[in-house]
Amino acid sequence: MVTKQRGDLPPDADLTRADSLAREIFSDVANKWALLIIEALGERTLRFSALRNEVDGVSHKMLTQNLRMLERNGLVRRTVHPTVPPRVDYTLTEPGQALRATVSGMCDWTQRYLTHIETARRDFDAPFEAGWPRALAR
């Protein structure tokens, strides 16, 4: 499992290492921008600027930074065309595609429960907006 890392040393040190590696990867991938980038790429090949347009609100810096990380983990293939001006294409690799499948699941989930969540929020926020003393609110 990814939720638990074994902090203690052996019996089997290799398991510990695998666990902490798993956690590391999970932490890399489980962030807003990385997931949005993966989803935006989909099955397409996009150049940097196009990708920037697809992922709404991402800054130049966050995009490069996350793309480097994804490339390092082998989820994204980066192709440099030695033209001028330079042109760089990004595509999901097979592992990247596999991850995207689950990310799409998350996006679908968001859509499906959108209104559900909206009302949940309203209920939750109601007492506060009514100006209740925090101690009694819940």
Next chain:
Amino acid sequence: MVTKQRGDLPPDADLTRADSLAREIFSDVANKWALLIIEALGERTLRFSALRNEVDGVSHKMLTQNLRMLERNGLVRRTVHPTVPPRVDYTLTEPGQALRATVSGMCDWTQRYLTHIETARRDFDAPFEAGWPRALAR
């Protein structure tokens, strides 16, 4: 889609609102701790301290903070037992369970591509560790 919000105003202002709401929810949920907590809860009901043990490395603060957020979005049900000392149980709601399904997918993915990613990283890091000038590395 979640990757694109329409920043411009109407034609249809309701779509814009839905998009930005979707993005907001996605951003809430797409973070390391939230996902780990959801995965750790699974089908069980856990009290605060137990959950803290399950999600390795989470601080008291991050746990409360994320649990509040998840409760607000209606993904987690919080049950307070009026005993002394107090006892508080957390369970995933139906929407929470639905999300967990996709999160489990991400965890499985991590396991499946663990070694794959490990070698990808080694390849990527190799030139740098060899002390190459950054400009020529790639």
Next chain:
DNA sequence: CAGCATCCAGTATGATACTG
């Protein structure tokens, strides 16, 4: 035990400017 508030360090992020 669970929760909240506070303080503070470390990090993430955005804006800007410069290079190939």
Next chain:
DNA sequence: CAGTATCATACTGGATGCTG
């Protein structure tokens, strides 16, 4: 166009102490 570096700042997250 894509990438890197730098800087200022906002935010995150951890530690601590107090409350019911």
